[in-house]
Amino acid sequence: MKISRPRGTRDFLPEDTRRRRNVENILRKVVRNWGFSEIITPTFEALELFTLKSGDGIIGELYNFTDKGNRAMTLRPELTAPVMRMYVNEMQANQRPLKLFYFENCFRYERPQKGRFREFWQFGVELIGSNKIDADAEVIALASEMLKAVGIKGSLHVNHLGIIRHLLSVLKTEQQSRIMRLVDKKDDTGLVDYLEEIDAPGHLRLELMELISLTGSEAIEKARQLTGDIPELEEYQELLTLLEAYGVDYIIDFGIARGLDYYTGMVFEIYAEGLGAQNQVCGGGSYQLIKLFGGGDVASTGFGLGFDRIMEICDIEPDDDKPVVIIAMDSTRIEAVETATKLRFHMPVYLDLMKRSFKAQLSYADHIGAHYALIIGESEVEAGKVTLKNMDSGKQELLTIEEVIQKMNC
RNA sequence: GCCGGGGUAGGGUAGCGGUUAUCCUGUAGCCCUGUGGAGGCUACGAUCCGAGUUCGAUUCUCGGUCCCGGCCCCA
Numbered sequence: 001m002k003i004s005r006p007r008g009t010r011d012f013l014p015e016d017t018r019r020r021r022n023v024e025n026i027l028r029k030v031v032r033n034w035g036f037s038e039i040i041t042p043t044f045e046a047l048e049l050f051t052l053k054s055g056d057g058i059i060g061e062l063y064n065f066t067d068k069g070n071r072a073m074t075l076r077p078e079l080t081a082p083v084m085r086m087y088v089n090e091m092q093a094n095q096r097p098l099k100l101f102y103f104e105n106c107f108r109y110e111r112p113q114k115g116r117f118r119e120f121w122q123f124g125v126e127l128i129g130s131n132k133i134d135a136d137a138e139v140i141a142l143a144s145e146m147l148k149a150v151g152i153k154g155s156l157h158v159n160h161l162g163i164i165r166h167l168l169s170v171l172k173t174e175q176q177s178r179i180m181r182l183v184d185k186k187d188d189t190g191l192v193d194y195l196e197e198i199d200a201p202g203h204l205r206l207e208l209m210e211l212i213s214l215t216g217s218e219a220i221e222k223a224r225q226l227t228g229d230i231p232e233l234e235e236y237q238e239l240l241t242l243l244e245a246y247g248v249d250y251i252i253d254f255g256i257a258r259g260l261d262y263y264t265g266m267v268f269e270i271y272a273e274g275l276g277a278q279n280q281v282c283g284g285g286s287y288q289l290i291k292l293f294g295g296g297d298v299a300s301t302g303f304g305l306g307f308d309r310i311m312e313i314c315d316i317e318p319d320d321d322k323p324v325v326i327i328a329m330d331s332t333r334i335e336a337v338e339t340a341t342k343l344r345f346h347m348p349v350y351l352d353l354m355k356r357s358f359k360a361q362l363s364y365a366d367h368i369g370a371h372y373a374l375i376i377g378e379s380e381v382e383a384g385k386v387t388l389k390n391m392d393s394g395k396q397e398l399l400t401i402e403e404v405i406q407k408m409n410c
Numbered sequence: 411g412c413c414g415g416g417g418u419a420g421g422g423u424a425g426c427g428g429u430u431a432u433c434c435u436g437u438a439g440c441c442c443u444g445u446g447g448a449g450g451c452u453a454c455g456a457u458c459c460g461a462g463u464u465c466g467a468u469u470c471u472c473g474g475u476c477c478c479g480g481c482c483c484c485a
Contacts, residue, residue, distance in 0.1 A: 054485050078485050113479060358444055366446040377444055
């Protein structure tokens, strides 16, 4: 009986895994250098954690189940909620800001397509405890730096929701969120229809439609003409100034809304090319979720990077790990094992496990792309040395094990 | 949940009603029991699943499933 892999999941072969781990570690290094600490949360959580955040509607998109104690559980579909839950459970007394990051797999019951899987990996950052624009700026700059570190050019779109919210403040809360969702989807006709439906004031319609179309260097000034001098606009300007100091290229985009109610101010998204319909590689903003999970009124800002999408367009290759292949005769197998054991403290070593002929062992070394073969035959054993053969040049020399270690630069 | 395009050895493919199901690559071994990469030889290995049409289906029809892309959704 042949069992196939579950839909939307992937097997990562040795080469894929090496590439992924490599990129993953590059990202980790960057984030650590920005002063963030890695955390791990459970692979499954109480279902309520996510319905509380996103509504019952998401259950259809979850890998949820009832456990043997009749508890409603789910594999995590994302990590922001778990991290906030962890904060509320364990870290409320910690000094702020808390700078946390994670790299974990998530699960969503969705139709797979390019850059979208049922099991996927998210690399995310959450900065908890600061509601200052400085925190927002640092988080955006970090996202931008991470992508740069793995050689991805993306376009970064930033917005400050305070401005659109100011404009909409005359409307009811639920009308506001409906509008935000339509803006997020870039559904202009839907938006016009809805404004008509709720009979929004004419000037508001015009101002809103103009605001969300604003982008580019003049955008702030144009927005000011629409809203007048408001603190949110000041703050936005301050954010942009900081981003320039960080050396981040950004695009002002009043059309970024992120569709969800818990975003409070700054929001951003990064798009990359070569990904088809799913071209967003990063999204984030400042939000208020901690209160929802029973904690205090603590602001956070963070983002998630779609690691699989990054891998799709990232062409960074890991360094060769210079393996050495030991080639022995049947009569020198014991010495070969002993030598391998010593060398394995210093380098990757292959030993023949197939009882192959001398020639076939050498051929194997060639096939796996080894740069060095180490010949241990009877004459080498007699001399108490080994023959190191350079597979590229074909040259070989008789050396002691210590000399081999030194020569291999370990 | 919906729409489109696809499933032939491990990978890449040809055949499109009757073939020992093609070729390349791969893997194991031999030619060649202390020197690899080339070549030759041998072996291994496939029609996604199930129904239907037919004397006969890899080929045609339907259903399922999986893959690819898109819609919806995107926390």
